[in-house]
Amino acid sequence: MSLPPESREEAITRLNRSASDLEARNQSQLAQELAGQKAAGQAWRIIADLFGGVLVGLAIGFGIDYFAGTTPVGTIGGVLLGFALSVWMAWRTAQRIMAEAQKSGVQPQAVPFDEDEDT
Template sequence: MPKADEPNDKALDSLDARLDAFEARKAAEKPAKAASEKANQDGYRLLADLIGGVLVGLGFGWLLDHYVHTSPWGMVGGLLIGLGLSIFSVVRKATKMSAQASAPSPQGNADGDTGGGSTAPKQKRD
């Protein structure tokens, strides 16, 4: 008489194999998603720096207008100074981020594969 657990063992083995394949696909997609999320975070950080610099400049200009009574000129000067400094800061940070992104990865593979893209085997060219 056959044991009742044998068909269940085959089903569990099949389920384990499908689960392993699914986890392998998800692990292969993770580096591409991480790079995309990092790029989004960097872009939002630069945008926040730009907007923040302009708002801080306007705030200092308003304070100058309020205490020194130089009606619109403090805000105009604060706006221009804040805009100039925030653009300078954003360009400097973007240049640094670009240099870091173009630098070779310390954990790169010997064949130049970065981990992203297709999992199909590479073809040799003649």
């Protein structure tokens, strides 16, 4: 069976409607991808805060040990202070991210458990 012939205006209207539907679908997919990339960037920022604080504390502690001659004390103290600083910076970053999400009206969602990771 063949389709009944449609006028040129009907065909153009149908094509425009299909194009606008496709564009709307692509925009929603793009928005989801950008949100995922932003979340990944924020996670990397928190990880960098955690490692950076410890490494800076280690470097400062090692410098104190080198110049003051207190070999293990400065390094251990620097690592502990760097760890405390990195946890505080990560907490502050997470609070800022949550405040931005609440301001934009996004409700946080729980991450579903993956049953495959148990094996």
